[in-house]
Every structure is written in C-alpha cells, then in structure tokens.
Amino acid sequence: EPEVTQTPSHQVTQMGQEVILRCVPISNHLYFYWYRQILGQKVEFLVSFYNNEISEKSEIFDDQFSVERPDGSNFTLKIRSTKLEDSAMYFCASSGDYEQYFGPGTRLTVT
C-alpha cells in the first residue's frame, strides 16, 4: 500500500540554525500539507500546497517557514532560523480524492 514517508525521523538542531524536513507524498496525490504537534498539545495545521504554490497557511506559518516541491516527488518544509518553541513533531500529509494520508512524522528538537 502506498504511504507517505518522512526523513529524518528525529532532528536535533541548535537555536538559530536552519533545518529542512523532507517528505515524499503518495505519487498520484495533488495536495500536500504540513502539520505540527508540540508535545502535549493538539496537532495544528501549518500550510497546504497545490499546483506548486501555497493554498492556505495558518498564523503559525510566518516568514521563518517556507515550503517547496523541488523535484516533483519531494515536499520540504524549511525553518530558516529555529527557535526553542519550534520543537515539535512535524507531520507531512497528502491527499488525492478525499482523505489525507499522513507520514510518521519528524521529531524536531531545538536546543
């Protein structure tokens, strides 16, 4: 069964550093998403992406964040200058006809 994959599974970085989280969506899906879950809190929507541009973004998704689909298969989330409060589990998702399929997540720890 096709699945969404994410790398790395765990990323540790120092405050102020740039990180790139990678996702490979299901191959025939057209819509791509990033969500995050801070420890002990709800899963929150960050951004959606369709036809090579952002469709929608939440207030969390400020200028420090960017997304890209560099090569037709990968979908990346970049955080330019990480802060302690960016520590969270980041989930990538993709959808075709209807439901969203989620990846296993990347745990980002900012020290």
Next chain:
Amino acid sequence: AQSVTQLDSHVSVSEGTPVLLRCNYSSSYSPSLFWYVQHPNKGLQLLLKYTSAATLVKGINGFEAEFKKSETSFHLTKPSAHMSDAAEYFCVVSDRFSGYSTLTFGKGTMLLVSP
C-alpha cells in the same frame, strides 16, 4: 470556524470490554468528521470518516462511530478491546468534502488496554 473537543485525555479499559471515546464538534457548515489513530512511533492512520452519507460509520479493526447532529457528537466505539488497540486517538473535523481540506484536530485520547 470549526473545533473539536475530546472529552477524555485518557481512557482505560480491560481487554475484551467495550471502548467509548467521546468527541464533540463545532462547525459552521455540514462537517466531515474523522477518527485517526496513532500508534507509538507511527504516523496518523485513518480509522473511519463521516461525509454526510450514513450516520453510523464503520471503520477498520472493528471500530465504528455515530454522527449525531442534534448532539454535535461523533463518538468512537468498539464492542471488545484488544491489546493492540492501545494508542492515541484523534477526532478531526473538516468543513469541506473535496480532496483539498484543512483538518482541525482534537487534543487526542490515549486508550490504555490492560490484560
């Protein structure tokens, strides 16, 4: 605006006994509702979905949920718990039926199953 309230942060049951995970929603439109499950170190897996067809929805692994508009509820049930059901469960709402939607999650309910 839409929101989801999961009424219990933890539910403990014994193996073989029924499971009830409660969820109430708020939505300005006729919502789509989902339950997702997350096992440790795994992604979010769709258990079942309601999209304005039958109000009683059957999902995978023997789970089902009933959409009750008058009570704005979408509780998840299973007649008999298995040890493998121990996981975190998320009730999720969307105000769209199309392939594109943004999901609003509840805080999650951790289901603990004892032998």
